[in-house]
Every structure is written in structure tokens, then in C-alpha cells.
Amino acid sequence: MLGIVLIFIASLFFVGILNLTKSIASGRKGANILQPIRDILRTLKKETIYGHTTSIVFKIAPSIYFTSIVTAILVVPFHNQQAVISFDGDFVFFAYILALGKFFMIISALDTGSPFEGMGANREALYSMLVEPAFFILIGSFAMFTGKTSFYQIFFDFINFNNATTIFLILLAAYIIIQIMMIENSRLPIDDPNTHLELTMVHEVMILDNSGFDLGILLYASSLKFVMFGMLIVNLFIESQMSIWLQIAIFAGIQFGLAITVGLLESFRARERMKKNPNFIFTLTVLAIMVFFGVLLMMNKI
Amino acid sequence: MFVIAIFIPAVIFIPTKFKANFSLLIAILLAIVSGAFAISVFNYGTIHYTLAELPLLGNIELSADSLSAFFILLINMVVLLASIYAQGYMKSYKEPIALNIHFMAFNMLHIAMLLLVIIQHFVPFMILWEIMSLASFLLVIFESEKEEVLKAGLNYLVQMHICLIFIMLGSFMLMGETGEMSFHALREYFTTTNNWPLFIVFFVGFGMKAGFVPLHTWLPHAHPAAPAPVSAVMSGVMIKMGIYGILRVVSCLQSSYYEIGIFVLVISFITGLYGIINAIVQSDIKKTLAFSSIENIGIIGMGIGLGMLGLGVQNYSLGFLGFAGAILHILNHALFKPLLFFGAGTVYQQTHTKHIDSLGGLIKYMPISGLLFLIGAIAICGLPPFNGFVSEFLIYDGIMGEFNKGNVSVDVLLLLALLGLALIGGLAIFCFTKVFGIVFLGNARKELKHQPQEADNWMLVPQFMIVFLMLGISVVATYLLIFITPIVNIFIPFTISIPISNILPLQNLSLLTIIFISLATVIYGIRTFFTRKNGESYGPTWGCGYLAADSKVQYTASSYSESFGKLAYPLLRLKFRFKKFTETEIFPKTREFHSSSKDILEYTFISRPLWQLNKFIKRFAIVQSGNTQTYVLYAFVFLVFLFIITFIDIL
Numbered sequence: 001m002l003g004i005v006l007i008f009i010a011s012l013f014f015v016g017i018l019n020l021t022k023s024i025a026s027g028r029k030g031a032n033i034l035q036p037i038r039d040i041l042r043t044l045k046k047e048t049i050y051g052h053t054t055s056i057v058f059k060i061a062p063s064i065y066f067t068s069i070v071t072a073i074l075v076v077p078f079h080n081q082q083a084v085i086s087f088d089g090d091f092v093f094f095a096y097i098l099a100l101g102k103f104f105m106i107i108s109a110l111d112t113g114s115p116f117e118g119m120g121a122n123r124e125a126l127y128s129m130l131v132e133p134a135f136f137i138l139i140g141s142f143a144m145f146t147g148k149t150s151f152y153q154i155f156f157d158f159i160n161f162n163n164a165t166t167i168f169l170i171l172l173a174a175y176i177i178i179q180i181m182m183i184e185n186s187r188l189p190i191d192d193p194n195t196h197l198e199l200t201m202v203h204e205v206m207i208l209d210n211s212g213f214d215l216g217i218l219l220y221a222s223s224l225k226f227v228m229f230g231m232l233i234v235n236l237f238i239e240s241q242m243s244i245w246l247q248i249a250i251f252a253g254i255q256f257g258l259a260i261t262v263g264l265l266e267s268f269r270a271r272e273r274m275k276k277n278p279n280f281i282f283t284l285t286v287l288a289i290m291v292f293f294g295v296l297l298m299m300n301k302i
Numbered sequence: 303m304f305v306i307a308i309f310i311p312a313v314i315f316i317p318t319k320f321k322a323n324f325s326l327l328i329a330i331l332l333a334i335v336s337g338a339f340a341i342s343v344f345n346y347g348t349i350h351y352t353l354a355e356l357p358l359l360g361n362i363e364l365s366a367d368s369l370s371a372f373f374i375l376l377i378n379m380v381v382l383l384a385s386i387y388a389q390g391y392m393k394s395y396k397e398p399i400a401l402n403i404h405f406m407a408f409n410m411l412h413i414a415m416l417l418l419v420i421i422q423h424f425v426p427f428m429i430l431w432e433i434m435s436l437a438s439f440l441l442v443i444f445e446s447e448k449e450e451v452l453k454a455g456l457n458y459l460v461q462m463h464i465c466l467i468f469i470m471l472g473s474f475m476l477m478g479e480t481g482e483m484s485f486h487a488l489r490e491y492f493t494t495t496n497n498w499p500l501f502i503v504f505f506v507g508f509g510m511k512a513g514f515v516p517l518h519t520w521l522p523h524a525h526p527a528a529p530a531p532v533s534a535v536m537s538g539v540m541i542k543m544g545i546y547g548i549l550r551v552v553s554c555l556q557s558s559y560y561e562i563g564i565f566v567l568v569i570s571f572i573t574g575l576y577g578i579i580n581a582i583v584q585s586d587i588k589k590t591l592a593f594s595s596i597e598n599i600g601i602i603g604m605g606i607g608l609g610m611l612g613l614g615v616q617n618y619s620l621g622f623l624g625f626a627g628a629i630l631h632i633l634n635h636a637l638f639k640p641l642l643f644f645g646a647g648t649v650y651q652q653t654h655t656k657h658i659d660s661l662g663g664l665i666k667y668m669p670i671s672g673l674l675f676l677i678g679a680i681a682i683c684g685l686p687p688f689n690g691f692v693s694e695f696l697i698y699d700g701i702m703g704e705f706n707k708g709n710v711s712v713d714v715l716l717l718l719a720l721l722g723l724a725l726i727g728g729l730a731i732f733c734f735t736k737v738f739g740i741v742f743l744g745n746a747r748k749e750l751k752h753q754p755q756e757a758d759n760w761m762l763v764p765q766f767m768i769v770f771l772m773l774g775i776s777v778v779a780t781y782l783l784i785f786i787t788p789i790v791n792i793f794i795p796f797t798i799s800i801p802i803s804n805i806l807p808l809q810n811l812s813l814l815t816i817i818f819i820s821l822a823t824v825i826y827g828i829r830t831f832f833t834r835k836n837g838e839s840y841g842p843t844w845g846c847g848y849l850a851a852d853s854k855v856q857y858t859a860s861s862y863s864e865s866f867g868k869l870a871y872p873l874l875r876l877k878f879r880f881k882k883f884t885e886t887e888i889f890p891k892t893r894e895f896h897s898s899s900k901d902i903l904e905y906t907f908i909s910r911p912l913w914q915l916n917k918f919i920k921r922f923a924i925v926q927s928g929n930t931q932t933y934v935l936y937a938f939v940f941l942v943f944l945f946i947i948t949f950i951d952i953l
Contacts, residue, residue: 056673071817088699093814095724100680113744121735121862129729130728149699208844
């Protein structure tokens, strides 16, 4: 229960910190870290405008997308604090419910009949399809090592800082999850949220026609998604003997660090060419397979 | 049942208007009789019955265990749903002779499938198998005035006979060894002899019906050619008869589980991926669905393969979950695939085209059919909250739970299966967002002659029933698992009850399903409140400053699949044919653009060899002059030849 509360609190600040970092890095003063939340609250109060071509799908999609993320958060644990609902194989549910949200966003973009949104939908479908295997192989390898299949138990049993190989694998895993987070949130190097040309957008172009309440929850869903993946990374760095306050401190530290890292990356890095994106995502699968071999080594199977 | 069968030809005497109703009536009667029988099997255990002293055949053993009963219920369900749908769909066809043949064949197919699953003796089994194939052939060529339909039908007919030859070969091999031709004998045969050769023979035979790659080539031709209710039955249950055959043979196996399990797993892995990869680039909506059937057969096969692998390494939990996942996926696929075929049928009936790129914006004219198709699309991608997720979850659960117990080779195989399932899931989302998004959403891409209308109630009711069943499955998944336990125990040498650790996740899944649906409703409720308060209005779609945008600039199915087609070029050979713009061309005129993909396996293994064979044989055509005197000359030459060899005493 504590985990979900922490996620919701952190989601209020995450994008604010990210934007502040970017502002400072580009020499501006930057807005208050609560500004993104204020923006969201303001959009909630605005009128909703639909395209003429849209249908019911366009209206329900944002709500379902948001729900899918909240439901996914329900199975994410916070180390020894179990998730709200935890069971064997819950990470399969985690991946699939997120996919359901994406499914709806893709068809809602196609619903507008706009060529740009079709393009974005197509890219989103392609990239999220390619990233799926990396996630499954990564968590699957951990499951193989621990013999457990729920998020909570996998992390609980796997994390052990006394073993050099484990530390190496944890770092590799953290890297993979950060990249998955970037892809799922359509950030650099796959996609640049600051681009102003529709032809080069992925996620931003899909929500071009959303407005009012729908846009508000879509924006908030994006912050939640960041923090949710951040929570997975946090779980990689907590050992069982740590006190609860230290755990919360690690949580805050890592979320803060992630926001700053993403901000810095976006300030100093350019987006990959669209053509190169699939290759980049395949690399993650290769890294995940490395984790698999590492685990096999640790179990003395090879 | 035989009494009802006698009445099937009576459809000839029924006025055209009521032929469909009559066929439905027969289907209902058959379903009641066989359904009651199946339920009694579930209640009282296996039923044996012997038809003694038949001419030529001797004693024929009939026996129904829970696997047969499961299939009987499955067949009845799909056939009844398709029959109800046909009431509406077949209304527009008026040709009485074609309809007579169609409905007779439909009922015959139903009976043949029902009997197939209880017969133990191979000779009547093959006769029924042949009746099933012929009846479905007649159903496929319903619109036989179209050339491609006839072609697809003949292709189907030929391939089904190759499939029969393999089953025959298998049973003759069995006959040669044991002197008997029944599944009993097969079990005895397997105890004494190597299990491999005969399994492969049967796998090829049954696998062809099921559509395992590379034996799948009939499927993408036959499914689009047939009328929608027939496609639904063929894809929903008829290809599952191949799976039934494989499952029967697997239940007879006595050894080599491990190796055969690997074989089935690898073939299924390829089948699943190949099916969905090809499904993405198709431009015919029913062809897409046909390829997606191949993908689902792959998932079912992966379940079976994992189950056998589990038996092979004596890991009965993996065995249980593998087979349970496979059986549940058979049921699930028999629900969402007919739903999608019904939807595609409605689209075809209203727009007279199956070409995805010519469609668009249909949800505005047929909102209910559109949403039903959407639900089918979500379910077939294996996404929660619908049933497809439950069976895939069981297979995932099997893979994960047993990961750390085996040796490296098992681990690598399990990783392969994991990778396959995850990739298939992602690709399915790509495929079905394309189909649903392009066909039902956006603007119409081509002007239609008639404005499409919502389907009539006969066609909508079965679809609602399916959606209801699908939601039911994901909510009461636990009970379903208990229900299929006796079926799974057929494959496992000793009776095991469901491990309690496998019920718990399913209960949580059901809980999460309910939470998800209620949460979504609440959020949508809040949204309605906000939009009411703040107002809502309609405006033009964002066009990036370009005001002359019309429906032609929309994304099409070809453009949607192009990005993927390029990635998977070695498998798809996606080709584009178009004229490039020249520099002097300031005002371009009408241009053409063609894109095509190739079923690479069909091309390499069937089309090209046949073409080469044809070319070779054509060289001998020179002797076929068509003149009688030449043929007389041949006879004379032969006589002279005969004279010479007898004269010099060679023979």
C-alpha cells in the first residue's frame, strides 16, 4: 500500500523536476516544479473538442489508457511492502494491461483520420511490439534464478549486494528498464517530445486532437508511467535489511535522479533517426539475453 | 442422431425462405442430443459402446471420454452460433439449388465432426474425416461462379486428400504391426515400438488440417473464399479437429515425450510467428483472419509442446499447465475467431469488398458491429480483460514456474517459448490495430455504392452471446480450470489435481479484471461529468495547417504495415510497384501504386516446384498431337518394339 501512495506522490513532481532540469541546462530560470500539475488541472477544466471524423472509440480511449496504468500500478511492489494485488505471474499481467492501454491509444489515433496520427500510431505499435521481448526475457531470467514468478518475490529474492555478478546483473537490468521506460514514455532517443514537426513525432502526434479532460488524464498518465517504471528500478536497489526510512529515501533519491537524468539526456542528445529506432530497440533484447546468460552462469548451469 | 441425419436432405423440399431455419432446427436437435450425451460424460465418466458385427468392419468401438465431450460441446457451440448468424447472412442469396447443397453440407459437417470425436476405430474415422472434408469443400465453393473461389476450393480439396493419405498411411503402418486399427492398438503399438516415426506420420496428417507451418497453405485461400458462417465454423472448430487428432495420438504416446515435445514446440513456435507476421501484411480482411488462425494454432501447439516437455522431464506441473493452456486456448479461439469472422462477414455483406484499403469509417454506420469487432480484436491479441489472456497466462505460468528446475537445454527452450509468446502478442496488437483501425475508423477511403447499414438481429445476437461468454471465462477462470482438469488428466499418466498455487493467480486475475472494468467505468463517469460541465464541441481534425486534406491522405493498411514489412523483408518479400515522379512533372496526374507480399513457404515448397514440374512435363506434350493417325502409329511402333524384344529374347 505504501508503494502506491509513494508512486502517486512522486508523480506530482516528476515531470516538474524533469522540465526544471531542462530549463536550467538551457540557461533559463525554469518554472515551479508543480507547474505541470497546474497545467493538467487547468486542462481538466477546459472544453473538449473532437474531430468530425471521430467516434466513440476516441472518447473512451484516454479513460481506458489511464485506467490501464493505474491497474498496472496495483501489481507493482515496493520491496517488502507487497503490491496491492500480488500473485504468481503478475508481471505478465503488468505487461499485458499496459499493452491494452496502448492498443486503445493506437486505435484512437487512427480514429481521427489524420495522416499524421496514423503515422504516429504506426510507429508506436511497431516500437512497443519490439520492446516486449526485452522485458519478458529480463524478468523471466530473474524468475529463473529465484524460482518465483511474482514481481514482489522476484525482487525480494534476487537482490543481494554481496555478489559481484549479481551487482553487475542488477546494473544491466536497471539500464534495460530505464531504456524501456524511455521507449514506453516516448522520450529520447526514440522520440523527442519537444519536436514541433508532426512528421517526426511519435507519441505527441497521437494525442494532437485530444483536449480538455482527455488531454489532462493523458498527461498525468505519462507522469504516472515514469514513476511506475522508476519504482521497478527502485526495487532493484533495496536490500531486505534496510530500514523503512532508508527505503523511502532510496525511492526519493532514485526518482529524483531519474528525472534529472532524463532531463539532462534530453538537453544534450539528439533523437535517433526513425530508421535506426528498431535496431536500437533490438539491442535491448540482446542485453536482456545477456542477463539470461549471466543468470545461467550464476546458477552454475553452464 | 442417425434419425435426425435422415432428415437432412429434406431441406430440398423447404421453400427458399425457410431453408436456413430448417438447417438451424436440425443443428439444434443435434446439439441437444449430443450435448446431453457430453454432459453425462462429464458427470459419470467415460462411456463405452460397441457397434458389433458390422459388415466388412467388424466391431466398431465408440468411446467418449472427457476430451471427446469437450470437443462435442465446442462443436455444438460454434455450429449453433454460426447457424444463427447464417439466418441473417444467407438471406441475400436466393439460388435454391446452391442453398440446398449448402445447408445439407453444413449439417453433414456438423454430424461428421460430432461422430469423429467419439470413434475409436480408424476405418470409420477416416470415412468420417472424408465426409467432413467433402462437406466443407462444398461449403467453401458456395459462390462457385467466382473463379478464385473455385480455385481455392480445389486447392483445399487436393490438400485435404494429401492429409487423408498420411492418416491412412499411419493407420496401415499400425495395422501391419498389430493387426488392428484403433486408438487402443495405437497405445499398445507405442509401448513396444519407437514412438517417433508413427507420430510424425500422424502429425503431418492431422497437422495439415490444423494448419501447422509449412502445411498451412490451404488455409489462407479457403477461409476467404467461404461464406462468413462457414469460415467461422472452419476456423472455430474444423481446424481444431486436426488438433483433436494430435491430442488423441499424444494421449496414446508412451515414451519419447521429451524429444517429441521439443519437436512440437519448435514447429508451433515457427507456426505462431509465421502466421502473425503474414497476417500483418495481408490486404484482404478474411485472409488476415485466416493467417491469425494459423498463429493461434501455433499458440495451442506451444501449449501442447510444453505439456509434453513437462511429461518428458517428469515435471507434472508444467505438463498440467501446458495442456490446460492449450485446451483453454482451443475454447478461446473458438469464441473470438467466429466473432471476428462474423464481423468481417457483416462488413462484406454491407460493402461487397474484403479489401481493407477500400474501407474506412464503418463504425459510424454500424456502431454495434464495430464495437463487437473491437472486442474480438482485443480478445485475440490476448489482452485482459477478455478470455484470450487467461489461456496465454496459463502457458506463461507454466513456462515461468518451471524455469529453474530443468537443465540448460530445457531452459533455452522455455526462453524460446517465452520470447515467442511475447513477440506473437506484440505482433498481434500491431495486426489487429491495423485491421480495426483502418476498416472501422477514420473516413471512408473509397465511395461505396450503398450506404452500409447495421447488421440485422440474427447476425448480432450470436456475437453478443460470444462476448458474454468471453467475459464470463475471464471472470470465472478458476472454475473453468477445475472443469478442464479431467481432460488434462488424460495426458498425464496419473491423476493429479490442480496445484493450489495455480488457482490463486487466476482468482487474482478475475479480481483484477473486475477492478479494471469498474475503475474504467468510474473514470469514464468522471469524464462525462467534466465534459458535461465544461461543454464539448466538434471541429475539424488537426491538419497541420493544410486545409485541403481529405480521406485520401489517411493512413492505409499498406502504409501501416510497410514499416513492419521492411523489417521482416526476408520472410515477406514485400514488393512495391509504382512510377517515380520526374523533375519536370509539376502537376502529377493519376498514378498507381501496387504492393504485394508472398507466402514464402508456399512459394518455395508448392508454387515453384509445381511450376518447374509443369515445365518439365510440358516437354512431353509434343507426343500429344491430337491426330488419330499419330496415335495409331504409336500403337504400331509399340507392336514392332514388342516384336523385336521377343524376337531377340530379352524378356
